[in-house]
Amino acid sequence: MFTPLRRWLLVLAAILLPAPALAEDGHDLWLRYRPLAAEGAAALPAAVERRGDTPTLRAAEAELIRAFAAMAGETQGRGARVVLAAAADPQVAALGLPLGDLGTEGYLIRQVRLGDAPATLVTGNSDIGVLHGAFALLRHLGSGGALAGVDLASAPRIGLRVLNHWDNLDGSVERGYSGESIWDWWTLPEYTGPRYTDYARANAALGINGTVLNNVNAKADSLTAPYIAKAAALAEVFRPYGIKVYLSARFSAPVELGGLDTADPLDPQVQAWWDAKAAEIYRAIPDFGGFLVKANSEGQPGPRDYDRSHADGANMLARAVAPHGGIVMWRAFVYADTDPDDRGKQAYTEFKPLDGQFADNVLVQVKNGAIDFQPREPFHPLFGAMPQTPLMLELQITKEYLGFNTHLAYLGTMWEEVLDADTMVRGAGSTVARVVDGSLEGHQLTGIAGVANIGADRNWSGSTFDQANWYAFGRLAWDHTLPAEAIAREWAALTFTPDPALTGPVVSMMMGSRQAVVDYMTPLGLAHLMGTGHHYGPAPWIADLARPEWNPAYYHKADRQGIGFDRTSTGSNAVAQYAAPLAARFADPATTPEADLLWFHHLPWDYRMQSGRPLWAELVHRYDRGIGNVAEMRRQWHALAPLVDAERHEQTAAFLAIQQRDAQWWRDASIAYWRSLNGLPMPGGAAAPPRDLDYYQSLSFPYAPGNTG
Known part of the structure; x- marks a missing residue:
């Protein structure tokens, strides 16, 4: 409450203290509490009452007091008190509220009478x-x-709603585009600054309840006593906010740390080493969540090194953490030379036969698509194909393939697309969302993971609009039925202002942004055309790397006759990995969605598209449409200058200019390359690339961000 003395002190402080230099630098995220209009401020509660004295309830109380003070400004709130109380409180229990379906994390907010006075009650079963x-x-x-x-x-x-941090112990972040790691391993465990608490607040506001601290390309050092102590310090900060810590485990740690001759998961000594290591971790972190594992992929060690299965490896770790209530998240991203006809088939080939062989506390973590977080992919065929195994959806919040932090690409629409995709395994309505939330097969252990886009930059994510993807992940992880558009509107209101004059144009920009990126990068189902290693910019011409699937040319198969990857029975037959109704649909170009056409089919350049254009003309049209949409976003954003603080407006305007430049580059370089193969003239009305192919092929980016191992 604002007493006269407090109000006077605030005025005095405003006069005497300099204003912060970066008042709108984006650090506050969606917790950017700002004064409400007079009527709304007056309706704010007059007081916050906390019933109970736990770290979590104190955190909730502190958040409300902080927010209400900021929202009220100089106005005195006159609304009913807000009461924070769990369901076990006698007065709350006497109300007979419908709390039975809320579980341990859900909430109910309702205006009630507690005692003899009205109150806005915030309650839950915990x-x-x-x-x-x-x-x-x-x-x-x-x-x-x-x-x-x-x-x-x-x-x-x-x-389980978990962030995966691809953060390395040296402070770098693989595929990170917002500065160094937020984990200062050098000063942990002694120093846990306020940024860690802000991180926990931001995640708890979305319902995110877990964080994997280190890169899936793990170092064994993360499991040593000094680093366990550092993880324990972070767990102490996060615990009041309902967030557990997890660690990526290096499969060969028994050899590297324990001095064993083998990491064979069926070796009793190896099992004993992991049992002891788990016990050591749980002594330091009693609520440790468990392990995330990348195995036998991109050079990482794993059970296949010992002729064992992924189930053998996962179950060994699951046994170690099971007595402590821990789980294992075993990634299905396997990228090794074991299925050379089609990289997209590999995870299904390796994991489908293992259905039902994993321990009860194992989740198999599956990317949204079968390749690697492309701007658009059909949903991964493993969803629906392993009914006896809980599958955890893995999404990439950081935009490794969608323009890093400088391209505006709202990924809520992408994730909505995959969650709503119908696997058809049990008839219509067998959506990916129902696989992931366990309702399709009755699984109780469920999870979703997002590869974080968080770094040490003041604005956390490298750009204002990249914050929206962190926000959208959290909101969809909590409730996958929320529409992407509603989430975008909510984020825009919290990040800028609820004024429809702003939220309308901003939501319009966001909802079309991902499709714009698809259009100017990988239209019509093309994929993985990015520069190798750094994944920045177009490089569809690369074809000379040691392994076929390292090369962009592997994924488009373009030649003088046509373009696209044949995944039908005449090609790799990847369509057979989907349920029969979908396999039939994808096997025929006429019934394949055009968005996925060249993913499943190699088609002639003159193939007639739904628009009536030949494929070549449609491809060029999509490139131009993508650039046009970026230009329109720039126009919309420019018009919003009066409604947005200068700092955030200027940065976004600059990034949109970069995006339009890059979009033009993508279009011109790609077209120059396709023409070198097909020998076709430009479609009528379309401009030819201003440079020859040699120029685009000569471009090099040795210091592109995020490219660390």
């Missing part, structure tokens, strides 16, 4: 549920909702 409710109330108010008549209830549809 303190964590109350915390989630506090953040939900602030989200409601910050996006334009009113306190009067508030009635909100929600529970997560997926159990």
Whole structure:
């Protein structure tokens, strides 16, 4: 509450203290609490009452006090008090509220009478549920909702909602585009600065409940005593916010750290080493979540080194953490030379036969598509193909293949697309979302992971709009039925202002942005055309690397006759990995969605498209459409200058200019290369590339960001 003395002190501080140099630098994310209009500020609660004294309830109380003070400004809130209390509180229990379906993390917010006075009650079956409710109330108010008549209830549809940090122990971040790692391993465990708490607040506001601290390309050092102590220090900060820590485990650690001659998962000494290591970790971190493992992929060690299966390796680790309540997330991203006819088939080939062989506390973590986080891929065929195994969806929040931090690409639409995709394995309605949330096969252990786009930059994600992807991941992880457009509108309101004059254009930009990237990078189902290693810019001509699937040319198969990867029965027959109705649909170009056409088919350049254009003309049209959409985003953003603070507006405007330049480069370089193969003239009205192919092939980017191992 603002007493006269406090108000006077605030005025005095405003006069005497210099204004912060970076008042709108993006650090506050969606927790950017700003004064409400006078009417809304007056309706804010007069007080916050906490019933119980736990770190989590104190965190919820502190968040509400912080937010209400900022939202009220100089206005005195006169609304009913907000009460934070778990369901076990006697007065809350006496209300008979419908809390049975909320689980341990869900919340209910309702206006009630407690004792003899009205109150806005924030409750749940646990303190964590109350915390989630506090953040939900602030989200409601910050996006334009009113306190009067508030009635909100929600529970997560997926159990484990985890960020995967690809952070290395030297401070670098693989595929990171927002500075160095936020984990300062050098000063941990002694120093845990406020940034770690801000990280926990931001994630708890979305319902994210786990974080994997280190890169899947793991170093064994992460499992040594000094680094366990560092992880324990972070766990201490995150615990009140309902966030568990996990570690990526290097499969060969028993050899590298334990001095064993082998890491064979069926060797009793190896099992004993992992049992002891798990016990050591749990002594330091009693609520440690478990292990994430990348094995037998891109040079990482794994069970196949010993002629064992992925199930053998996962189950060994699962046995080690099971007595402590831990789980194992075993990645299905296997990228080794074992299926040379089609890299896209490899995960299915290796994992489908293992269905039902994994321990009960193992999740198989599957990327959204079968290749590698491309701007557009059909959903991964493993979804629906392993009914006896819980599958954890892996999404990439950081934009490794979608323009890094300088291209505006809202990924909520991509993730909505994959979650809504129908696997057809049990008839219509067998969506990827129902596989992931366990409802299709009755799994209780469920999870979703996002490869984080978080770094040490003040704005966390490298750009303002990249924050939206972190936000969208968290919101969809909590409730995959939320529309991507509604999430975008909510984010825009919290990040800028709820004013429709801003949210309308911003949401319009966001909703079309990912398709624009697809159009100017990989239209019509093309994939993996990026420069090798750094994945920056077009390089469809690369064809001389040691292994076929390292080369962009492997993925488009373009020649004088046509373009596209034949995945039908006349090619790799990858279509057979899908349920029969989908396999039949994808096997015929006439029934394959045009968005995936060249993913499944090698077609002649004159193939007639739905627009009536030949394929070549349609391809050029899509490139030009993508550039046009970026130009329109620039126009829309320019018009919003009066509604956005100068710092964030100027950065986004500069990044959109970079995006338009890069989009033109993608278009021109790609067309120059395709013409070198097909010998065709430019379609009528389309401009030829301004440079020859040699120029585009000569470009080199040895210091592109995010390219670390």
